[in-house]
Amino acid sequence: MLKINDLQVNYGGISAVKGINIHVPEKSIVTLIGANGAGKSTTLRAIAGLVKAKSGEIAFQGENILGMDTIDIVAKGITLVPEGRRVFANLSVLENLKIGAYLQKDGIEEQILKVYDLFPRLKERSWQLAGTLSGGEQQMLAVGRALMAKPKLIMMDEPSLGLAPLIVNGIFDIIKEINKLGTTILLIEQNANKALKVADYGYVLETGNITMEGKGLDLLQDERVKEAYLGTSKAK
Structure with missing residues (x-):
């Protein structure tokens, strides 16, 4: 449904996204995980037309939407649940x-x-x-x-941020339910454990570059992901 090819975005004079490639199949849940400042939110904002990309392609259902106004992108079927x-x-x-x-x-x-x-x-x-x-x-x-x-594709930027653990569980149940009803989801989430458990596929973003990708459950078991984002490692 969504294909991002060699996307580069400068934000505040900084190269925030450095030529990334992301594929979001129809009716899937795809997640981007990474530390603060990795370029996750900038990626979503570029897809939504809220920040201007330097170069690359954002293809939605086969049509390049890069450079379109946000109102036209929403009309195509993409919406954003913003951080905060x-x-x-x-x-x-x-x-x-x-x-x-x-x-x-x-x-x-x-x-x-x-x-x-x-x-x-x-x-x-x-x-x-x-x-x-x-x-x-x-x-x-x-x-x-x-x-x-x-929307055909709904993007969510940190939906669990600042919420109590019990409420977070409810939010992720809703994410799964929305997807089950047929809506494709692109998810940014600091809670990497929760995100990778619900995601069909995931990407690890570090300082504007994708450093790892794979099925959500595979990334959840990867020792590098465990150590960097899940607070666990072989040593434990």
Whole structure:
């Protein structure tokens, strides 16, 4: 569904992404793991058209979308759940969801009901201001808002960041459920253990370069990944 070829992105005068290649098959979950500053978020922002790539190709369903405006990329079927949730704090849950559907001409109410089925808590709080929700509820809302655009590919940037362990488990259950319903997912996640367990395929990004790739469960068992990102090694 998504093929990234030799993508290079400069960010703030720094070469943040240095010619990476990533393939995201349809209906799969693909994850990018790596330390802070590795270039993960910059990659997603380049795909979404939020930062300008220096060179390379981003092909979505066979069409090069590099250089397209973000609104056109969303219309093609790609949405982003940003790091830090970024909900509209002074608007209600329902209003936030409707903003996510700003390109949709019909079926909006039906899509809202689908989001509520996935997140019953949001239905309970539909008229509550988003800024008064808990961190976990705001993350649900950010995902729900992205789903309102009826994406073919949803990108998630650190969905578990700052959440309690029990809430994190729930978020990953939702990620699996969204994928099961047919949506392709490209996931960035500091919790490498959780990410690799749900991912069909994974890439390790270090200082703008892909240093390892493979099936999620294979990377989970790799000693280099264990030592660098999972806090375990042979010595233990």
